[in-house]
Structures are given as C-alpha cells and as structure tokens.
Amino acid sequence: MIELLTVISLTIVVAIVPGPDFAVVLRNALIGGRLAGIMTALGIGLALAVHVAYALAGIGLLVSQSILVFNILKLIGAAYLVFLGITMFRSASPQAPAASGADAMPPLKALRWGFLTNVTNPKATMFALSVFLQVTSPETALWTKIGYGMIMASGVFLWFVLVTCFFTLPAVRQGFLSIKLWMERTFGILLTLFGIGIAVTTSSSRP
Known part of the structure; x- marks a missing residue:
C-alpha cells in the first residue's frame, strides 16, 4: 500500500510541475482545439x-549508469526541444485558427508532438x-x-486531458487566442530554454 501511494504521489507531482509536456499540450490545445490537446x-x-x-x-539502468549514452540521449532530447521551440516561434501568427480540431492540427501530428517531447x-x-x-523492492x-x-x-x-478541457473552454481559449502571437512566441521561447537547460545540465545531476 505504501508503494502504491508513493507511486501515485510522485505521478501527481511530476504531472503538475510545468515543463515541456505542459507547454506542448497547452499550445496544441489552444491552437488546434480539444482533440489536438487530448492527442x-x-x-x-x-x-x-x-x-x-x-x-x-x-x-534504463544501463543508460543511467553510462555517462556517454546518457549525455547523447540528453542532447538529442535537448535538440528536439530547441527545434520545436524555434518552429513555434517562427510560425507564430496573430491570426486566429480558421478551424479547430483536425482541420487546425491533424490528430497524428499532435500525437507525434506529445510523444517525441x-x-x-x-x-x-x-x-x-x-x-x-x-520505490519498489526486489520482492x-x-x-x-x-x-x-x-x-x-x-x-x-x-x-493533461483535464488541462486540455479547461483551456479549451470557449471563454478561456478565446482569451488566449486574443494574444495568440505573443502566446506562441512565449511557448517557443520556453521550449527553447527547456532544451538549452537540458543540454547544459551536467551528468552529475543523474540520480
């Protein structure tokens, strides 16, 4: 029971702490609509x-114990976030999306963004x-x-489904879309900074 409660607690903490996942879900939900956010x-x-x-x-244990492999994977992840951030920043537009859902952002594209992030x-x-x-034991x-x-x-x-449902409420989403240009640029900068932060983190930060 203690193991289960610990796993649930850690999951809640990891989920609610803002990071690249949150930024991508929020951006896609606001720009692409509820389906894009859920995907x-x-x-x-x-x-x-x-x-x-x-x-x-x-x-995973082998990766965590190999400084070279860990750093290579870390740099790949950082490069992807920087790429995603720059893409968001450069594609930012003050024009609101003409449609929501699949027309604004294909579900598979949204799925891919979430998965790769x-x-x-x-x-x-x-x-x-x-x-x-x-948390777990050998037993x-x-x-x-x-x-x-x-x-x-x-x-x-x-x-993240709850986050999507809240931020796609008509009043909430419309408020964000009124500042769409700066919102997308902000998300782009945040993702780029997340990527740079991961890249410069030393291997000594590994558990």
Whole structure:
C-alpha cells in the first residue's frame, strides 16, 4: 500500500510541475482545439509507457549508469526541444485558427508532438527509473510493477486531458487566442530554454 501511494504521489507531482509536456499540450490545445490537446496528452502517456518498459527491462539502468549514452540521449532530447521551440516561434501568427480540431492540427501530428517531447526528455527517464529503483523492492512482483507503470502513464495522460478541457473552454481559449502571437512566441521561447537547460545540465545531476 505504501508503494502504491508513493507511486501515485510522485505521478501527481511530476504531472503538475510545468515543463515541456505542459507547454506542448497547452499550445496544441489552444491552437488546434480539444482533440489536438487530448492527442498530445495521449502521445505523452504512450511515451511514458516506453520509459516504463525499458526501465522494467533494465535498459534504463544501463543508460543511467553510462555517462556517454546518457549525455547523447540528453542532447538529442535537448535538440528536439530547441527545434520545436524555434518552429513555434517562427510560425507564430496573430491570426486566429480558421478551424479547430483536425482541420487546425491533424490528430497524428499532435500525437507525434506529445510523444517525441516526452520520449526524448531525460527527466521522464529518470522519473521512471526512480520509481522502480527507489520505490519498489526486489520482492515486488513484475505484474505489480507493470500496474504501477500503467498508473504513471494513465495518470499523466488524465492530468493533461483535464488541462486540455479547461483551456479549451470557449471563454478561456478565446482569451488566449486574443494574444495568440505573443502566446506562441512565449511557448517557443520556453521550449527553447527547456532544451538549452537540458543540454547544459551536467551528468552529475543523474540520480
């Protein structure tokens, strides 16, 4: 029971702390509509499931113990965030989207944005590893660990669905769209800064 409560608590904390995932979900929900936001959230949940899978397989431990491999993956993730941030900044426009949903942003594109943002984030890797290395014990059954992984992935997904539903309320979304140009530029700058922050983080920050 203590393990379960710890996993739930960590998932809540990781989900609600603003980061690249939050910025991407919020941007896509406001620009592409509710479907785009939910598909972005789904991509993030699927990516977290990938982190869980290789953490359970032991591959994540090997990555965390190899400075070279960890730093290579970290730089790949940082480069993607910088690319995404620059793309957002350059494509920013004061013109509101002509449509919402699939016409404004294809669902598969939103899914891809969410998936790549999370799967290349080394902090998500460390989150999955910390749960299975520090919270669970060798006596914890594999199926129980898989259940924890499902809680982590689905919990993060549900949080971002709630974020999407709130920010796509007509009044809220319209308010943000009135400052669309600066909103997109701000998201672009934030993602670029997230990427740069990851790139300059030293390997000594690994758990």
